[in-house]
Amino acid sequence: MSVFLDRHRELSALADRYRSGKAEFVVLYGRRRVGKSDLIDQFLQFGNGIHLLAREESKTLQLRKFSRDLGDYFEDPFLKRTGFSDWDSFFEYIVQRSGSRFVLAIDEFPYLVKEDPSLPSIIQDYWDTHLKETQVFLLLSGSSISMMESTTMDYRSPLFGRRTGQILLHPLRFIHVLDYLGDMRKAVEFYAVFGGTPAYIMTADPDKDIMANVEEKLLREDSFLFRDVEFVLRTELAEPRYYFSILYSIAEGNNRIGLICNDTGLSKSIVNKYLSVLIDLQLVHRRIPVTEGQKSRKGLYFLSDNLFNFWFSFANPCLESLERGNAGLIVDQYVKPRFAAYVGRLFEAIVADLFELFNQHGALPFVYTRLGSWWHRGEEIDIICLREDQPEILFCECKWQDGVDGHRVLEELRAKAPHVSWQNGRRKEHFCIVARTFSRRPMEDDRVSCYDLDDLTRVVADCRKGGFSA
Known part of the structure; x- marks a missing residue:
């Protein structure tokens, strides 16, 4: 089963740049398997363009493959027969085709640079002298994070300062x-x-x-x-x-x-x-x-x-x-x-991600500005949320267990709270417990809240429907 998951923000960013009509040079990079190629394919459903996938092979074979792919895309049988002899002829062809909006997405760009280290300087030359004044949308993608950064964004790279945008693609939340x-x-x-x-x-x-x-x-x-x-x-x-x-x-x-x-x-x-x-x-x-x-x-x-x-x-x-x-x-x-x-x-990292959604929709006691965990001299608290303009703090414990005694966990949380040195004496304190299920829940009010899995499901659904307002 093939399903494209999320990436709405990244697709929207690419689509906005495509609609601008200006020359774009975007770097897309991220770990292997994270979905870069799928993102490119989804983007190309929005606009005109071609997705060229580089392979670990000789420069001659790479150019031959790109000649066939571009020949098919532009319906150019002459190109398919003759092919590109070098990268200069490749980019000369792109310049000729850049009079209308066109996405050139080159995937696994580091493979090309590994075979021909002069390629970044060639792209620099064509971008500076021709492409930056056209309607081309150049998208370079790669899985080697360090190599993508060094070849396209490092100040020592010929391409430094040429990109118009970059997307570091993270795993899904x-x-x-x-x-x-x-x-x-x-x-x-x-x-x-x-x-x-x-x-x-x-x-x-x-x-x-x-x-x-x-x-x-x-x-x-x-x-x-x-x-x-x-x-x-x-x-x-x-x-x-x-x-x-x-x-x-x-x-x-x-x-x-x-x-x-x-x-x-x-x-x-x-x-x-x-x-x-x-x-x-x-x-x-x-x-x-x-x-x-x-x-x-x-x-x-x-x-x-x-x-x-x-x-x-x-x-x-x-x-x-x-x-x-x-x-x-x-x-x-x-x-x-x-x-x-x-x-x-x-589980605490999972709850923290849910809190990010809750925070965006005003589903927590206050809108926090910082979230993280805390530890000191053997004491630990899974999640702490901080509001810094009007000092408020939320202490949260996360239990991946059934039948959690919420009264006992709340007492332990309250005992640890004074050890957290932040705006002591000025802050307003809140407490939260998250568990699979509870055997006992403490009295909940504007200072104490509990969530089991059903509660989390309900709040997520309310956030998705806009049931809360910040």
Whole structure:
């Protein structure tokens, strides 16, 4: 089944630029599988243009393929017979065709630069001398984030300052996966395993439960996803063994640099170096307490992609057994007993994403300006929302459990609140508890709120219908 999920904002941005009629040079980039090619195809349904997909092959073969594709698009049999001899002849042809609005989308641009490093300077020449005064819409796309940034946006690149816009395509948010699946509990479980990468979530079968999907779509050695984590890392990274060690260590709960060093045996300088690369690739992110500044030394490191998180938590430790065809056994003996705890670690980020929707529609006690988690000297609070102009603070605990005692959790939350040093004595305090289900709920008022999965579903529906107003 092929379904195009979300991307309304990105499509709208591209469509607005297309309607401008001016020459555009847009850079579209993001991790593999995140949906760049699908976005280009959807955009080309809006306007006239062609999607050229580069391949890892010689310059001669690349130009031959582009000649055939452009010959078909422009119905030019002569071009198909003769072809382009070099990049100059390619762009000369584009200049001749740029009298009317036309999108030239070149996908996997880094493959072309790898084969011919002079290509960015050639594009610079044609953009400066011809194309910027035409109606062409040049769209360069690529999956290597670092290479796309260095070849199109770095000040040392010939293309620096030429682009008219850029889109860094991120994985889908939880609310988009919820829109697709329709059921809150199923969406939480599927998102915790497959994350927001469209190619991953579309692999899942919504008609089967999560454990069947884990076994069939992820842990079976013949499944597409079984080797994809290794494939992505080996494609992007020169020394994957160190990166594997660091990612596995973080998945095991070692979130501080010191713990990662102790667990992997790598020096602090090496861990810092490799963490920086993983952050640039959007595979790892650093969190700091919401009340701290960016230079805080309290930063913790987490995996950004849930499928990578799941794979390093459950598949990587059992690879030998999985390769012997024991996916069902691993699910029963290893995944099922630990799955609720695994989802629980990700549930606060899912709730935080829902709060972003609630905040936009005025569904929370106040409109916050900052959201994050908090920890200090062994105390932790899952989510804190801050309003800074008229100091208000919301403390929230998230429990991926049934039968939660809301009274007890509220008492614990109130006991931790004074330890949070922010506008003490001036702030107005609110408290919130989110759980799968409750056994007891505290009295709710303008200071205390509780959400179970049914409540979350209802509020999301109200927000979608415009039932709240900020």
